[in-house]
Amino acid sequence: MKNLSYIDSVNGLLLCMCVMINKASCKIKRMICYKLHAVRLKKGKRVSEFSNLRDASVSDVQLLVNLEHMQENNFVNRNSVKEHTDAILNNPDMIYLIAESSTNDVLGYAILFHEDMRRIEFRRVVIIEKGKGLGTVFIRAILDHIFERYDAQKIWLDVYEENKRAQHLYRKVGFEISGETREQISPEFGKLIVMELHRDYYQERQG
Numbered sequence: 001m002k003n004l005s006y007i008d009s010v011n012g013l014l015l016c017m018c019v020m021i022n023k024a025s026c027k028i029k030r031m032i033c034y035k036l037h038a039v040r041l042k043k044g045k046r047v048s049e050f051s052n053l054r055d056a057s058v059s060d061v062q063l064l065v066n067l068e069h070m071q072e073n074n075f076v077n078r079n080s081v082k083e084h085t086d087a088i089l090n091n092p093d094m095i096y097l098i099a100e101s102s103t104n105d106v107l108g109y110a111i112l113f114h115e116d117m118r119r120i121e122f123r124r125v126v127i128i129e130k131g132k133g134l135g136t137v138f139i140r141a142i143l144d145h146i147f148e149r150y151d152a153q154k155i156w157l158d159v160y161e162e163n164k165r166a167q168h169l170y171r172k173v174g175f176e177i178s179g180e181t182r183e184q185i186s187p188e189f190g191k192l193i194v195m196e197l198h199r200d201y202y203q204e205r206q207g
Helices: 001-027 058-066 081-092 132-148 166-170 199-204
Strands: 040-043 046-055 094-103 106-114 121-127 153-162 176-186 190-198
Touching: 040 094, 046 132, 058 094, 058 106, 058 121, 081 094, 081 121, 094 132, 106 132, 121 132, 132 166, 153 166, 166 190, 190 199
Parallel strands: 121 153
Antiparallel strands: 040 046, 046 094, 094 106, 106 121, 153 190, 176 190
16 A cells, blocks of 8 residues: 555656646746747758857857858848957847757858847848748847847837848738838848837747
8 A cells, every 4th residue: 555655646746747747837838948839941952950059159259250141141231250259259239140050060050139128120131041941030139139138218220222132031020111212222132121020929920
């Protein structure tokens, strides 16, 4: 009888632990440095899986600069190693995020700026493998993370009017043109179109 009571107690404890783990799993999925989303990206025989979003460090800076100078990223503003390093080390309002695969390969990065308590500027996003669906997954993971980590009610960005691919991507995750446009600053890429996404609208879309 004692053995049966002991077994019942253990079983009860295990059941409680399972319930607690199940309740915690939803929160764990949304924490930085845990799996936020997953997508398979096929390039020849190579398969990459986006499974992790983390804060960038100084050791990532040279890679960031290299990506910015790739020809296919000609819409992206470029910063020096010193500028990125100073931002990461000395400016707490700058948010640098890295997308990693399940094998810790860097798949892309994003830079945001925490303007004030209610607004965050989405300054830059660079994806290594374009046209594979990673951009959408990466940006949604960033938005989930930002809206959970900060109290901002709105994220905004500007994008060149000639950068149609980026505009399509931003609309896909919920950004809308705010009706504002800045004067043309690039003869090649045209004006900057301002887009924004409100917290309530994004969360409503996510269900």
